[in-house]
Amino acid sequence: MQTLLQDLRFGFRMLRRSPGFTVLALLCLTLGIGSNAAVFSWIEGILIRPYPLVSHQDRMFALVGTTRGVEGHNGLSYPDFVDFEKNATLFESFIVDKITGTSLSVGDRAEIASVGIVTANYFDALGVRPILGRGFRSEEGTGRNAHPVVVISYRTWRDRYKSDPEIIGKTQYLNGVQHTIVGVAPEKFHGTFIGYSFSFWVPTSMQETFDSTGYKLENRGARWIEGYAFLKPGVMRQQAQAELNSIAQRLENDFPDTNRGHEVQLFPLWKTPFNGAGNMSPTLAITMAVVFLVLLIACANVSNLLLARSLLRRHEMTMRLALGAGRRRLVKQLLTEGLLLSLIAAAGGIAVACWCRNALVFAFPSPAAGIVIDYPGQIDWRVLAVSAGICIGSTLLFALVPAIHASHVDLSSALKTEGGGVLSGSSRSRLRSALVLVQVSLSFVLLAGTGLLLQSLNKMRNASPGFSTDVIVSGVDLFSGGYNLERAKIFHTQLLDRVRTLPGVESAALTRVFRPRIYSHGR
């Protein structure tokens, strides 16, 4: 311990005495460690633990409808969902979380906002307690359009309602229906849909209000539900999946017309196919590889700097060996000095990571005012542990080779020539050439990796909604203007007819879908 303290003290002194070297090395390492910590904070915040306020995320799985023999996924129908919930014994709870958009009346204007249609047990199952008011009561989940109640997000409460402490009980028009605000979600809870921060949550009973394609709560063939399931403690995913398979089989037998070939799969959160997780996984993997290369290059740079500095310190190393330091002791000292460098750089790196943890949203601009893109990084003990690991790993990478070389001195000739002969010129030159070669090679790989990353980001930004986007997209929502479904249909038909007659228009169609990157209202 004493030796470590001595080495640390001496290391600090050495850093102070060579400010140029220190600043350069710290910049390189901060960039390397910081970028790795930032990307890992994204992986932690987006893929591994995306919902910080949700208890037992380790037991939370995405519930995904699939069709046998068909690639891709679809949803679950509400009656199927209820049957799964009733019959499953290995699950603690099931929740629905269907993202949709809403038109929000603000005076004489309408704004778009993201809404989650959720089961009444949503907040209780997640273990999220509203900071004002309450979540939903169990009876509010059923009854066609019977419970126009809404829980609002903290951001909505703060920005739209100016943090009104008396907000509970006030009303807000959503899709033309007056909803009573019953709760305000906590600040750090943004919903359970990776990529989007929700503004409102309404119970499943209000599905028809937020879905212009009609009432679906009693339709076993309408597969619109996305949701999650919590396993009971100690239950393995495979066991739970087997139980779901058997229930699905029973439903298939009981309802062959609607359920033939339909199954339900449990996906870990980081693989959730119906939100941003599925898209982000490969992009973050490439990003991780790119920043790891940056770290390697930074380490090679610092290693070169240390090697150059060891020339200046050869006299000191020779003397330490002459006075009885073993090679291991010397390597330990130099590694401690390196560790000191990387610890300072890691502290800077964590600061960089904190600063950039929400930077990912800049790559994914909001599709419309009122829609909040949310790809939060998460700095927790795991990120700190990984950063510490990176820090130690980098030290070994950049400090070990110079340390070993510095400790292999021909003492006799070094002392005779006073300052000569720590390493023979050719040996040092070969080592430095090798380091330069590593740097150049890594730079090429880095360039290729960056290209891949940009391509991947571009692909995500331009994710195909399933039809050509080489068109003019226009958003029109009529509910907020007081249109009912019938009047809206007439308006849309007339609108289409007129658009089709415009010069230059080849075709026009209507859709009402709210999806990440595919939210649109017509073309």
Add this chain to the structure above:
Amino acid sequence: MTNGSSPLIRLSGVTKVFLTDEVETHALSGIHLDIRVGEYVSIAGPSGCGKTTLLSILGLLDTPSEGSYSLKENEVANLSFADRARIRNREIGFIFQSFNLIGDLTVFENVELPLTYRGMGAGERKSFVTEALERVGMAHRAKHLPSQLSGGQQQRVAVARALAGRPAILLADEPTGNLDSRNGEAVMELLKELHAVGATICMVTHDERFAQHADRTVHLFDGRVVEDRIAA
């Protein structure tokens, strides 16, 4: 163990050959040398005669190509690097021509350095260092950096560093080579005082005046001992 009759150091038939570009250079040839506890030996000879090579072998900084070397009756000629480092640290104190203090350490830390490699506790180290600095009259400069001292003072600190670990022998390589005559004399006086209180010293010098301070002078020429004279 060492006693009055057996030498502290015994070299028998020590040879050192350097190989450079297929050329063999015989730096030392068949050296036989005994040094007893409490002796003050000076090794003299013209430049290139092998004095420093001999001192390197005595100090375990180098290994002989042939021959045996026993220190305190233990064969040390072919030990591993780590074992040689351990023995250097415990049994040998070095004083170099160019002082070889570490510029980034204070006087105290420089003297303390060999003791830290011995794994000595902080309290014991402090007492050893203080005692050594007091013996060379440099205790008042303990917190200074070497660059803040004169050449003579730096060599005194180097002597303190060599003494601090209470080694079996002090090896001094041209200890006055980088000093003016006044400071050179002062350092020689210091070595004499140390010898007077029992230190075993082996000093390399090409300066006859300083060689005479020792009570035995070994003359080298072309890597061979040509004279081994005890002062009258």
